Amino acid sequence: MANEGKPCPCDIGDRIEYGGLGQEVQIEHIKAYVVRPSTASDKAIIVIQDIFGWQLPNTRYMADMLASNGYIAVCPDFFVGKEPWNPAHDWSKFQEWLEDKKPTNINKEVDTVLRFLKEQCGAERIGVVGFCWGGVATHYLALQYPEIKAGVSVYGIVREKEDRFTLKSPTLFIFAENDYVIPLDQVSALEAKLKEKCTMDYKVKIFPGQTHGFVHRKREDINPGDKLYIQEARTDMLNWLNKYM
Template structure:
């Protein structure tokens, strides 16, 4: 889901033909995908996938892209990142269902240094505007799951109630899943939005982690 009220349309978009540069690891009772940058770092980002899970090539592509920008990337626990990867500064990124998880984490986990929620939103909780960490929200103008009215309400209330840095970006003409489920080489107008959204994601993480 991308919010509590409407089912997720994550079956739209493209599945990339991509193998990945990282490796699969077993962490207690779960499996995960991790990719480390070429140089030592104490910064890490947890990537929370959409409903297709951590094995989706599109998710691994985003993980590897973030790792190339200097982050240990994985969709596993904070404990593992601290104990096994020596991470001291941790952020979180999520898509669709994962974006809802990110919104929840930034409301409840003060250990997170920065968060980016893409087309995921908590819309039915009274305290959903009390963010504890700097958070960027990325939405699509033509998202059938998250109407612009919800985005407007979010932005209005964050302005009144949020005490940390936040940013809300809406990309014109785009649909649900565009950042990680659309190919960059099909429509020029899509590529500009995809590239800009990914750049903003990385810049936000770099600013706060």
């Protein structure tokens, strides 16, 4: 699910057998996975889950990667205890499942996490990275929160807001050329409108031959032909965050 206007089911991809280096904590009304860098930092990243939820090992692996690069990383449960999507579920019920889990209806949770990062973690510079459902959410937050220093939206587009091109945070959009969820014409339309209307720095990048989920749902050892693109996208993510944070 990476297109708010016409969401489609996703393939869960390659599950990473990964335990995680951080810990689960309670932040007011939501649970979250938090991992801290080896040295003190005032920079933090909110990592936003895909439809498979905040406990997916692949997403925690990405949070740990960010922490290893000097960021406090927090991956909250933006479904607030509601069951994440399971590939075994009936895909015909996907829209019904999504009704109370809109990626553009997370302000209460975001505000909670921002307070936590500022008051409990000493974060002074905060960014956002999101995948799929979280990519839509990241685009949404980049339109809503000027205090967010940088955003990386990985295969996600907000479609329904009139002002969806007036970014308030520098945002990198990462897409896959062969993404059946987000066709290239939607990516081209996004880039054209950003060029016309956006005064904030942004970048739209399409990775050739890749499919939806390649950045966090493909294992490099299983997909050696995609390894360079997986690594390049992750490097782009880190470079973007480093540039603005």
